[in-house]
Amino acid sequence: MTKSIVDGKDFKLGLFSPNCSSGLAVTKVPERWTGNWDDNLRMAQIADEVGIDFLLPIARWIGYGGETNFHEGVLDPITWAAGLLANTKRIFVFSTIHTAFNHPIVVAKQMATVDQISKGRAGINVVAGWNQPEYETFGMDLPQSHDDRYALAQEWLDVLLKIWTTTGKFDWDGRFFKLQHVESMPKPFDGPLPILNAGSSVQGREYAARNANFGLTIVGGPEDGAEIVQSFTKIAQDTFKRQMGFFTLGHCVVRPTRKEAEEYLDYYANENADWDAVDNLMRLQGMHAQSFTPEMLDMFRGRFAAGHGTCPIIGSPDDVADEIERFAKAGFGGMTLAFLNYADELPYFAQEVLPRLEAKGVRLPR
Numbered sequence: 001m002t003k004s005i006v007d008g009k010d011f012k013l014g015l016f017s018p019n020c021s022s023g024l025a026v027t028k029v030p031e032r033w034t035g036n037w038d039d040n041l042r043m044a045q046i047a048d049e050v051g052i053d054f055l056l057p058i059a060r061w062i063g064y065g066g067e068t069n070f071h072e073g074v075l076d077p078i079t080w081a082a083g084l085l086a087n088t089k090r091i092f093v094f095s096t097i098h099t100a101f102n103h104p105i106v107v108a109k110q111m112a113t114v115d116q117i118s119k120g121r122a123g124i125n126v127v128a129g130w131n132q133p134e135y136e137t138f139g140m141d142l143p144q145s146h147d148d149r150y151a152l153a154q155e156w157l158d159v160l161l162k163i164w165t166t167t168g169k170f171d172w173d174g175r176f177f178k179l180q181h182v183e184s185m186p187k188p189f190d191g192p193l194p195i196l197n198a199g200s201s202v203q204g205r206e207y208a209a210r211n212a213n214f215g216l217t218i219v220g221g222p223e224d225g226a227e228i229v230q231s232f233t234k235i236a237q238d239t240f241k242r243q244m245g246f247f248t249l250g251h252c253v254v255r256p257t258r259k260e261a262e263e264y265l266d267y268y269a270n271e272n273a274d275w276d277a278v279d280n281l282m283r284l285q286g287m288h289a290q291s292f293t294p295e296m297l298d299m300f301r302g303r304f305a306a307g308h309g310t311c312p313i314i315g316s317p318d319d320v321a322d323e324i325e326r327f328a329k330a331g332f333g334g335m336t337l338a339f340l341n342y343a344d345e346l347p348y349f350a351q352e353v354l355p356r357l358e359a360k361g362v363r364l365p366r
């Protein structure tokens with residue numbers, strides 16, 4: 001049976017980064033997201049209840065500095081997913097996993113276990129790596145060539161999938177892994193897990209096209225998003241003879257009027273932004289990842305404060321529903337949202353925006 005997250009029937013909505021302190025908002029306001037377990041559990045149960053399709057965590061090992069040390073508090077994505085899946089009924093929960101810092105035999109067993117706990121609602125977001133200071137934390141060198149980063153990521157995933165699909169033992173003699181008498185039971189509950197990937201470099205796009213169910217891509221807006229979806233889809237079809245979908249990312253402030261939403265955005269992401277952390281984050285992203293073009297980095301300092309460089313989805317319920325519809329029309333299969341306080345703001349979004357999206361035919365009733 002096709003898992004609902006990959007059925008392509010309508011536009012999927014997820015929440016991104018709730019496992020991290022401050023979520024995606026690089027701000028000093030006191031009501032910013034704690035990222036603690038109790039708030040995560042509350043958020044996940046509301047999301048499950050109102051029909052949000054998936055949760056996506058960030059894997060982060062050190063903070064970005066600034067007054068708040070942005071992303072200082074981060075719940076581990078795999079154990080977070082296990083806890084949330086045990087306490088929800090229908091929502092999918094992805095785990096974000098760095099190929100360089102996690103051995104694939106360990107991950108194969110962890111994620112098979114998480115999938116067993118949830119009866120098939122687990123997924124993985126594979127990260128090939130970019131954040132130099134974290135490599136230093138691990139005492140490792142960030143490979144300067146994207147070819148090398150993605151070669152490791154490919155072999156890592158090949159090992160993982162081989163473990164999930166092989167009965168009995170096997171040996172592996174590769175460039176990065178030399179493994180003997182590998183075996184692993186149980187397998188995932190319901191076949192290999194859905195895969196997300198966010199590479200934006202040439203090598204990253206090819207990796208996503210070869211392996212992922214969904215590419216994750218940060219765009220300027222629906223217009224350039226449509227072009228990116230088309231070019232990615234073509235690589236997947238022409239080179240790898242496979243179909244894939246795309247999710248993009250936004251940060252959302254929805255209030256009864258557009259004026260109220262814009263005022264709140266200005267309060268948390270301008271007046272009270274943690275600008276030192278914003279600048280550290282942008283500097284690191286610009287140096288080693290290609291998720292943002294240099295033009296985007298120049299233009300988007302405000303977007304980084306408000307939502308880590310993702311698209312603003314700001315306004316009244318009508319504005320927000322219209323903007324999400326534009327992404328659906330651009331060809332995206334779904335998007336993630338982040339709220340300043342996920343658990344507090346989700347009920348209003350669910351009450352006002354989800355019915356509008358259903359009325360537009362963007363989403364089916366859950």
Ligand SMILES: Cc1cc2nc3c(=O)[nH]c(=O)nc-3n(C[C@H](O)[C@H](O)[C@H](O)COP(=O)(O)O)c2cc1C
Nearest residue numbers: 058059096127129198199200201204216289290291
């Ligand atoms: C939605 C999304 C989620 C991501 N999650 C993480 C993460 O949790 N940890 C991390 O180190 N990088 C994360 N990244 C970074 C990407 O996985 C990728 O490594 C980065 O964009 C560099 O790839 P590139 O050099 O091929 O562009 C994320 C990117 C996006 C767009």
